Amino acid sequence: MHSDLELEYKHFEELDSTNDFLRTLTPSTDITIVSTDFQTKGRGQMGNTWLSNRRENLLFSILLQPNNLKASDGFVLSQAMALSIKEALDNHIKKVSIKWPNDIYSDGKKICGTLIENTLFGKLVGRSIIGSGININQKSFPDGLAAPPTSIYLLTNMETSPSYLLNSIMENFTKYYQQIQEGEYTTIRQLYHQHLYLRGQSCCFQDSEGEFLGKISHVEADGHLIIEDNHSRQRRYAFKEVKFLNINQNINQ
Numbered sequence: 001m002h003s004d005l006e007l008e009y010k011h012f013e014e015l016d017s018t019n020d021f022l023r024t025l026t027p028s029t030d031i032t033i034v035s036t037d038f039q040t041k042g043r044g045q046m047g048n049t050w051l052s053n054r055r056e057n058l059l060f061s062i063l064l065q066p067n068n069l070k071a072s073d074g075f076v077l078s079q080a081m082a083l084s085i086k087e088a089l090d091n092h093i094k095k096v097s098i099k100w101p102n103d104i105y106s107d108g109k110k111i112c113g114t115l116i117e118n119t120l121f122g123k124l125v126g127r128s129i130i131g132s133g134i135n136i137n138q139k140s141f142p143d144g145l146a147a148p149p150t151s152i153y154l155l156t157n158m159e160t161s162p163s164y165l166l167n168s169i170m171e172n173f174t175k176y177y178q179q180i181q182e183g184e185y186t187t188i189r190q191l192y193h194q195h196l197y198l199r200g201q202s203c204c205f206q207d208s209e210g211e212f213l214g215k216i217s218h219v220e221a222d223g224h225l226i227i228e229d230n231h232s233r234q235r236r237y238a239f240k241e242v243k244f245l246n247i248n249q250n251i252n253q
Contacts, residue, residue, distance in 0.1 A: 003174050003175065003178045005030040005031060005174055005177065005178060005181075006029035006030045006031070007029060007030065007031045007032075007033060007170065007174070008027075008028065008029040008031070008032050008033065009033045009034075009035070010032070010033070010034045010035070011034075011035045011036065011163075012034070012035075012036045012037075013036070013037050013038070014036060014037060014038045014039075014040065015034075015036040015038075015039055015040070016039065016040050016041040017039055017040075017041045017131075018034045018035065018036055018039065018059060018060055018061035018131050019061045019115060019117060019129050019131040020041070021034050021061070022034055022061050022062075022063040022129050023117075023129065025063060027063050027065065030064075030065075030177075031062055031063070031064060031170075031173075031174070031177065032062065032063040033060060033061075033062050033166070033170060034060060034061050034062075034063075035058070035059060035060035035162070035163075035166060036059050036060075037054055037055045037059075038054040038055065038059075039059055053138050056136065056137040056138045057133060057134060057135050057136045057137065057138055057151070057162065058132075058133070058134040058136055058162040058165055058166055059131075059132075059133050059134075060131070060132060060166055061129055061130060061131035061132070062081075062129070062130050062131075062170075062173070063127065063128070063129055064077065064127070064128045064129075064130070064177070065126065065127055065128075066124075066125050066128060066180060066181065067181050068124060068183070069124060069125040069180065070123060070124060070125070071118070071120050071123055071124060071125055072123075072221065072222050073185060073221055073222075074118050074125045074128070074222075074223075075101070075219075075221065075222055075223035076180055076185045076188055076189065076221075077116060077118075077125070077128050077130060077180065078101060078102045078114065078116045078130070078223065079102070079188050079189060079192040080173060080176035080177060080179075080180060080188050081102065081114060081116070081130050081132065081173060082098045082102040082104065082114065082192065083098070083172070083176060083188065083191055083192060083195070084169050084170075084172035084173035084176060085104050085112055085114075085132060085134065085169055085172075086098055086104055086195055087172050088165055088168040088169045088172060089104065089106070089111065089112075089134075089152070089165075091168065092152050092156065092160060092165075093106050093111075093152055093155045093156060094106070094107070094155075095107045096111075096195075097195050097196065097197040098192060098195050098196055098197055099196075099197040099198075099244075100196065100197070100216070100219060100225050101219075101223055101225075101239055102114040102116070103147070103197075104134070105197050106150055106155060107150070107155070108148070109147070109148045109149060109150035110147040110148065110149050110150070111134065111135050111149070111150050111151060111152070112132055112133065112134040112135070113132070113133055114130060114131065114132040114133075115130075115131045115132075116128065116129070116130045116131075117129045117130075117131075134162075134165065135149060135150065135151035135152070136151055136152050136153065136159075136160050136162055136165065137151065137152070137153045137159050137160065137162075138151045138153065138154075139151070139153055139154065176188055185221075189221070192219070193218060193219065196216065196219070198216055198244070199215075199216045199218075200215055200216065201215060201216075202214075202215055202230075203215065203216075203244060203245070203246065204245040204246050205227060205242050205243065205244060205245060206242065206243040206245055207235065207237065207241060207242045207243070208241070211245065212229050212230070213229065213230045214227040214228055214229035214230060214235065215227065215228055217234065220236075223238075223239070224236050224237060224238055225237045225242065227242065
């Protein structure tokens, strides 16, 4: 697919946050990409902090102004970025999958986190800022992190260029964003489900009612997760309303 999208890259040795930098920026191209060697106030989902060693990983955000994208379809941007990162990482490591809503896992460990912030104009997504942190060359991580982390280096014992990986990601994302701009979301949603972490596997989850066994069924267009429990009940969740505990754990019902 031919793309006429214009991209602008900006790189800084240090920023508070790539997402925060883009929040006040007036874009002059279709996609503005900002990357940095180090963030002093890197953020993850729901107020979490994103920790990364200086010059060892890829930290970037992109700014978009989609055409006629309904807020109810806005999750497709998150899906497109997750796919773009997954496909770029496939060239370096094995067993890469997308953990709902948009974390990237390799062999059961987290290698990437993404924070997406949409600004609505009425019922449409007016602006979207998507920020991702990808563990590339980091060799050790703090203890006690909620999700066990890994990096390309830990999986391959080889160093990778952050800028090379960013270019690969944006090549993928430009393809998907062109589809979104044309109102075509079906392929993105299908591929997202195809690579969804733990989909169809019996797992132990926890929600406000307690622990239960179930299988991920699908993710709705607006981003809600549907889990079918072992009593054939369909449970629907927004982000942070359900916790993944582990796979194939026997629990008391």
